[in-house]
Amino acid sequence: MPSAWPATSSEERTNILHQMADDGIVHTMAMPDVLEQLPPERRRICSLCQEPRTVAEIADQLSIPLALTRLLLAHLVVDGHVVITPATT
Numbered sequence: 001m002p003s004a005w006p007a008t009s010s011e012e013r014t015n016i017l018h019q020m021a022d023d024g025i026v027h028t029m030a031m032p033d034v035l036e037q038l039p040p041e042r043r044r045i046c047s048l049c050q051e052p053r054t055v056a057e058i059a060d061q062l063s064i065p066l067a068l069t070r071l072l073l074a075h076l077v078v079d080g081h082v083v084i085t086p087a088t089t
Helices: 007-019 040-048 055-062 066-078
Strands: 025-028 082-085
Touching: 007 066, 025 040, 040 055, 040 066, 055 066, 066 082
Parallel strands: none
Antiparallel strands: 025 082
């Protein structure tokens, strides 16, 4: 993992954070061998999202603040490990 994020990644994460709804559905895209290389908190999110979950459910199940969950998810989206789709109404 790079010690500093490139500017484009930072811009992408900011855009993702602004667009991410708390009821957005998160799906894991990471393969099992990739999961082993992720930091523990990101690995937990990817493992949890083997079955689709909302952003709010992830925060609740991991007992972490919603803002932190959203930030971790933004990193995972930029890295291609998860996809967040709008909830259907």
